[in-house]
Amino acid sequence: MTAIAPSTTGATLDVAKIRADFPILSRTVRDGKPLVYLDSGATSQRPRQVLDTERHFLETSNAAVHRGAHALAEEATDAYESARERIAAFVGADVGEIVFTKNATEGINLVAYAMGNASVGERVDPAAERFRLGPGDEIVTTEMEHHANLVPWQELCRRTGATLRWFSVTRDGRLDLDSDEARTVINERTKVVAFTHQSNVLGTVPPVSELVRRAREVGAYTVLDACQSVPHAPVDLHALGVDFASFSGHKMLGPSGIGVLYGRAELLEALPPFLTGGSMIELVRMEGSTYAPPPARFEAGVPMTSQAIGLGAAVDYLSAIGMDAVKAHEQSLTEAALVKLQDLPGVTIIGPRTTEARGGAVAFEIEGIHPHDASQVLDDSGIAVRVGHHCAWPLHRAFGVQSSIRASFHVYNTMEEVDTLVAGVRRAQEFFGTVQP
Amino acid sequence: MYQEIILDHYRNPHGRGLRDPFEAEVHHVNPTCGDEVTVRVHLSGGEGRDAKVEDLSYDALGCSISQAATSVAHDLLVGHTVGEAFDTLDAYQAMVQGRGKVEPDEDVLDDAVAFAGVAAYPARVKCALLGWLAFKDAVAQAQAGGSS
Numbered sequence: 001m002t003a004i005a006p007s008t009t010g011a012t013l014d015v016a017k018i019r020a021d022f023p024i025l026s027r028t029v030r031d032g033k034p035l036v037y038l039d040s041g042a043t044s045q046r047p048r049q050v051l052d053t054e055r056h057f058l059e060t061s062n063a064a065v066h067r068g069a070h071a072l073a074e075e076a077t078d079a080y081e082s083a084r085e086r087i088a089a090f091v092g093a094d095v096g097e098i099v100f101t102k103n104a105t106e107g108i109n110l111v112a113y114a115m116g117n118a119s120v121g122e123r124v125d126p127a128a129e130r131f132r133l134g135p136g137d138e139i140v141t142t143e144m145e146h147h148a149n150l151v152p153w154q155e156l157c158r159r160t161g162a163t164l165r166w167f168s169v170t171r172d173g174r175l176d177l178d179s180d181e182a183r184t185v186i187n188e189r190t191k192v193v194a195f196t197h198q199s200n201v202l203g204t205v206p207p208v209s210e211l212v213r214r215a216r217e218v219g220a221y222t223v224l225d226a227c228q229s230v231p232h233a234p235v236d237l238h239a240l241g242v243d244f245a246s247f248s249g250h251k252m253l254g255p256s257g258i259g260v261l262y263g264r265a266e267l268l269e270a271l272p273p274f275l276t277g278g279s280m281i282e283l284v285r286m287e288g289s290t291y292a293p294p295p296a297r298f299e300a301g302v303p304m305t306s307q308a309i310g311l312g313a314a315v316d317y318l319s320a321i322g323m324d325a326v327k328a329h330e331q332s333l334t335e336a337a338l339v340k341l342q343d344l345p346g347v348t349i350i351g352p353r354t355t356e357a358r359g360g361a362v363a364f365e366i367e368g369i370h371p372h373d374a375s376q377v378l379d380d381s382g383i384a385v386r387v388g389h390h391c392a393w394p395l396h397r398a399f400g401v402q403s404s405i406r407a408s409f410h411v412y413n414t415m416e417e418v419d420t421l422v423a424g425v426r427r428a429q430e431f432f433g434t435v436q437p
Numbered sequence: 438m439y440q441e442i443i444l445d446h447y448r449n450p451h452g453r454g455l456r457d458p459f460e461a462e463v464h465h466v467n468p469t470c471g472d473e474v475t476v477r478v479h480l481s482g483g484e485g486r487d488a489k490v491e492d493l494s495y496d497a498l499g500c501s502i503s504q505a506a507t508s509v510a511h512d513l514l515v516g517h518t519v520g521e522a523f524d525t526l527d528a529y530q531a532m533v534q535g536r537g538k539v540e541p542d543e544d545v546l547d548d549a550v551a552f553a554g555v556a557a558y559p560a561r562v563k564c565a566l567l568g569w570l571a572f573k574d575a576v577a578q579a580q581a582g583g584s585s
Contacts, residue, residue, distance in 0.1 A: 372470055372500035372564060376438065388470040402471045402498055431439070432501075 033382030041408030083312025092236030107246030107261035202351030254314030472499030486520030507568025
């Protein structure tokens, strides 16, 4: 199978009805311009259903979960664990494989730090020996990663003496997996292969099955950054066969401050803790402590309760629409944006030019106009896009650009908004005099 | 925000290019967008605020606001004492960080008043300050180097 499950043909959704669920989308910006929100790759907007669920929980059942025996504590714990169950089902995982984190960045750091904890110091649990890293070991990542799936591995290498290696990106925005050089990136020294499920800049969806196959062949663990895939397409983590995966609530119509780390049950069972303290213990004595089984072992302290419950509501919302329909909708917007932007003189897409193995992040350059300046003109028309290096600086360097403009879509975006974007780019070109009006 | 003065400086930057002699060179980056500027300063005579800014030379990669702002800094700061240059810098910084509440003094800021509009866009304030703060840093380094 490919990285993301194929979408059912003919899946459609009612955008007007969906937009009515998002209060923020009806506001205007910059002197009465309707908001055209094309920055869901950075953070998505939240429907009333998510906001109402959080508020309802806080007004009726708020309490610290997994402590206390009073009525509210019981209701809060049930709501929190019910959210975990629905989120697990949403991504094809078992409930015990879902760990709540602050965001995807923390999820990836959790794995990196836990592996680090298995690699240094005294009295490491024998079960955790399998994660031990040291000089001579290698961690593999890719040039198209978000900093969140790169810097934690650089740091883990620094702490353990392991070496970082990476797959390069080709000019057309794909991973180079087949050059002579690429063939040796994953080898018998590789212990971890960390890669994105969908580039947050290029939109590229790398061949997960091939990377998982190569990693398994040498006994390396796979860590998938699923931040840009889980919100936009059906994802079945068991079917993908990755060992760990991480995603954020705020990119999938849910609250900020909540993310998910998925780990295969057998691995979470053996993984030492990252953050320690309350909730995550089994037995505490002054001489030392033992730890709770997962997922509790990885959720130290009072967790983000209303946020987790809000994420449960977001997953319900997306499930009701159907992720096949979400994917098909975003695919059609992406295709229109790719075609219409490439039609403009001086506009270059950074990343694959077609929707094949590609999601809904469309990064581009406008000849002669700095992205910041372009985004200012777009902003004056009410269009919100991301500019900069999008936390993927090495990727921009590989393309020889300092920064880019990125439009990204979600379930509430419309074809008219794609047209507004294209007209805005055209207006920026006229304003800066790079094309004649 | 895009006053004609800004676009003019962007298209035809004044004093661009790195020149000798210089006492300090600094490289500043705006990590949110990747804009970069390298600034050299050449000072002469006097100590501290009395030294004279003989040259501010630079090489920059960035948006129109950051490029034009550095060009204007060159015009306004070169030929003045460090004390005068810092006073101008303070007035400029107060204006662009003032969220529109600071009335710019045109006598002090000259062409730089064109950047008053930047104050309405907090995300762009860093762009407008990049070259100016690099200059401040370079002067500090030049004078620290000179006194040690």
